[in-house]
Amino acid sequence: MSNIAVFGAAPAPPRFHPLPQPLQLHRELAHWNRARLAPRAPSPDWLGELADDHSMQRLEGQMVEACRAAVFTRAASAPRDEEGFVAWFEALKGSGPGENDPLFPWLAGSADLEQMRWFLLQEVAGEAGFDDLVAMTQVKMPNQAKLELARNYWDEMGRGNERGMHGPMLARLADALDLHPTIEGTVWPALALGNLLVAFATNRRYAWHAVGALGVVELTAPWRAGLVAEGLKRLGVGKERQYYALHATLDVKHSDDWNREILRPLMRDTPEAGRWIAEGALMRLEAGKACYDAYRAHLWAQRVLN
Secondary structure, eight states, X not given: OOHHHHHOSOOXXXXXXXXXXXXXXXXXXXXXXXXXXXXXOOOTTHHHHHHHHXXXXXXXXXXXXXXXXXXXXXXXXXXXXXXXXXXXXXXXXXXXXXXXXXXXXXXXXXXOHHHHHHHHHHHHHHOOOHHHHHHHHTTTOOHHHHXXXXXXXXXXXXXXXXXXXXXXXXXXXXXXXXXXXXXXTSOHHHHHHHHHHHHHHHOGGGHHHXXXXXXXXXXXXXXXXXXXXXXXXXTTOOGGGHHHHHHHHHHHHHHHHHIIIIIHHHHHHOGGGHHHHHHHHHHHHHHHHHHHHHHHHHHHHHHHHO
């Protein structure tokens, strides 16, 4: 099958479908994602579960398409040649939505322990599991991209060492700070961020979006992670801050590798994918920006009250 056959006609703007209020929508999606991704036994009511899943998949798809509509024009302006696209993508670092947000220098230098705990509670609750997202994204990808996704996944898995696994590192930080995240106790933009990434990774029609979204996480995470690690150190958090300290450095290499081993060959061989990769990157950055806005609104309101 040729690439042209895969991509078909020129894209049209996403259609708008009314959605429930964001808080209701993203709580429902978060509960559904938690249930459907967990290992479980066969159910005698599997036909009923399929009907429920279909209803939720419609909501999920409408949510993604609404987010696509918000970035459609900007994504269309991304170059389609290899050099131009990679330069456009890398320029999102420092200039994309949510970049240089003042929340993170404040966390590094001014937040008290309770404010830092609240921030981390939101982050832990919205965490979708980068290792699982990468694993789902790599399915049937071209060989060179698949190999780099595998290397990235192996790093996320601590290269076979349980103590080095990134997900449990974050869990150890949560335990050290006595964090008990719940869906109902999480601001909806943090839930929306996780729901968006899960939607990308679990639906093959958004596989290229997943490549863009996960790649832009690697590109933009180091500066934020470094400032959070600084704040944790200032507040006396010891080795448990390893999760953020590690991502402040390791993700720099991950980003370089991602852009060289995934984006470049994809843009050489499948330039039509560039539009969807660009959409995924912008959608992830916009979702992150919404989180930072919500975090500041809460934390800085508390600062004024105190």
